[in-house]
Amino acid sequence: MEVQVHRSTILAAPHAHPLEEEVPLTIFDLFASNINIAVLFAFTAPTPSDTEIIEGLSKTLVHFPLLTAQLDYSRLRRRRPCLVVGGKGGGALVVEATVAADLSDLLPLEPSADFLLLHPPTEETHHLFQVQLNRFRCGGLVVAAVTHHRVADGQSMSTFFVAWGESIRGTPITSLPVYDQSWIKPRSPPKCEFQHWDLEFVRVPPYRNGSPSNHQDEDPSKITNILLRYSSEFITTKLKPRTRGKYTTFETVLAHLWRKITMARGLDDRRHTAIRVTVNGRPRMRPPVPNEFVGNLVLNAYPESNVRLLLQGGPERAAKIIHDAVRRIDESYFQSIIDFGAMHGDDDLVPVYDTGGVVLSPNLEVDSWLRFRFQEVDFGGGGKLCAFLPTWVPIEGLVIFVPGLEQDGGLNVVVTLLKEHAEKLRQISHCLM
Known part of the structure; x- marks a missing residue:
């Protein structure tokens, strides 16, 4: 599969967001694997232009600023690793590319190492959210997104993708994100009723x-x-x-x-x-x-x-x-x-x-x-979501x-x-x- 990258853009962190500059990782964030997760959405033609999709992404990121943050493990100013929102080097990476094939040539989508060509690298990345817009010869589109797992789990990302589609279509976001962490509150004094060492976390060298x-x-x-x-x-x-x-x-x-x-x-x-x-x-x-x-x-x-x-x-x-x-x-x-x-x-x-x-x-x-909402993702333009898979x-x-x-x-x-x-x-x- 021949994929040609045309341009890359970094969408800066939104100026107005509901979060503090530093958001400490919760115990559940620390439990999440320290890797990037890549998923593919395939849409039949006709689809919105790249410009419309990127504008919709910018509007959506206002509500999801953690996706433009940076992971900070330095602990120079704190004890627990955190997400830094609005700092230098953050933002979301958007790549625009074309594929010299018809989308129908790949349907139905079957797992393939060729999928790695459809999204930015998942190793040694500088951005917590990356997306590649792959335009096929027939007008079909594959949106391949890479997200760091310690920012959000699958439920969170399905909420994001549905909201992104709504922003592209010009409709209000029906499920705005919630950042309240009052549910993740320890008892006083804290009490571990179960064994978590060697099940959730292990003691190993740095x-x-x-x-x-x-x-x-x-x-x-x-x-x-x-x-x-x-x-x-x-x-x-x-x-x-x-x-x-x-x-x-x-x-x-x-x-x-x-x-x-x-x-x-x-x-x-x-x-x-x-x-x-x-x-x-x-x-x-x-x-x-x-x-x-x-x-x-x-x-x-x-x-x-x-x-x-x-x-x-x-x-x-x-x-x-x-x-x-x-x-x-x-x-x-x-x-x-x-x-x-x-x-x-x-x-x-x-x-x-x-x-x-x-x-x-x-x-x-x-x-x-x-039970997530991935199958509800709709970027509009008249095309339909015809395939959804994790990458290779x-x-x-x-x-x-x-x-x-x-x-x-x-x-x-x-x-x-x-x-x-x-x-x-x-x-x-x-x-x-």
Whole structure:
């Protein structure tokens, strides 16, 4: 795929914003992985001009100034790392590019390393939010955005993208962001009711050259990304009867995939396998935190099983393990880590995400974007959102649930595995045995 970059622009931080100059990272921001997340939105023609899209972005950033901030770990004036809004070197990077192909040549979008050409680099970046507008020969458009995870989680970014589309279309923003952190308040005195060391954070030597000292290097060429599609009919008539309809769609499909990925990896029966499942804290807090809260408010649940029991126990047992683990991450668990943050948040905390290398086997990391609003993103102009995917990910063992844009109510799942295991998974992904 031939991509030609024509110009780059830095949109400065808005002059008028509701935040202080320095915004300390919360314990949930510190828990988020220290990486950039890239996603792709593909729109059919006709679409607004680049000028209209960039003007809409400028208007939207007034309400989302953290995306133009800078991460400051220097601690020269404070103890906890923070986001600096309005400082020199901030702003959002916008790249305009053209692609010498028709968008239809790529549809339906399947994971590809070529996607890396459609967005700015995700390593050693100077901006917390970057976007590349890719104009195809047919008039189609792929908007590829890169956001640093410690600024915002998936719920926050889906709110942003919907608002950006509304600004482009000239309509009022229906869901304005919320920055009130009064929900993230420790008790007095703080009290940790759960063990958070080695689950959320680990004690390891300081970073070296921006990476944890125990990071494992692997050859990215051994890892591939695949997309699995599960229709609503398949889920309803094939998968849910195997769990007697007792579990959510997410729990049911994940139970099925956990077993199939374990089979595809060929794991020994005596091994242990676990999942890090992201859990959105907004609906679990009391009172609930609005979906429009911008930042990070996510923790992990940890379903686990012996491989032999996982495979022999069937999908209903796997779904129950997932359900019970997720249910345990409740209001009291979130409050406990808020108190942990009050007790340890000024230490050099390293999240578990940053210590495991790029091959997670025999374990998995699972993120669900099903309840976010990505499928509602509409840039106007008459074109329609025809595809939405995360970009190519060079990590083995990542599973991302993505809302399907088809009208049948199904879902898509991006899975990253070693190539030989990915090929096996393709063969058995819909097998009910």
